[in-house]
Amino acid sequence: MQKYKVGITFGAYELFHIGHLNLINQAKKLCDKLIVCISDDEYIRIKKGHSSSNPLKYRIEIISSLRQVDKVDIQSLAYGKKKLIRKYSPDVIFVGDDWTPKTFTGANLGVKVVYLDRTKNISSTLLRQKYFK
Secondary structure (H helix, E strand, C coil): CCCEEEEEEEEECCCCCCHHHHHHHHHHCCCCEEEEEEHHHHHHHHHHHCCCCCHHHHHHHHHCCCCCEEEEECCCCCHHHEEEHHHHHEHHHHHHCCCCCCCCCCHHHHCCCEEEECCCCCCCHHHHHHCCC
């Protein structure tokens, strides 16, 4: 696969798990600088329909501590993907392959989309269903 200068990815990272780490590891192998944008609590509440399991400040601390991550920023309802992409001008946006060109093209973002392998049998939704019923 091609190596990019700057890559960006977005996520809630509210229940950080091995799938998140695998995606971040895959993304970093494909770019020199990796920016991870974390959804704030309001974004999660409105877009996902539930409260975050961990406050934003803890999620920032977790993601910031990863050596693969060069920069952390916040995605909010007012400051979303388009604005963050304009701010950083990445060469590529990385998403898990649970998204497809039919469900997410990134066409309105003006940046190439790379779909990365998703870790099988793990997701925040599955963890929430199993442990937070």
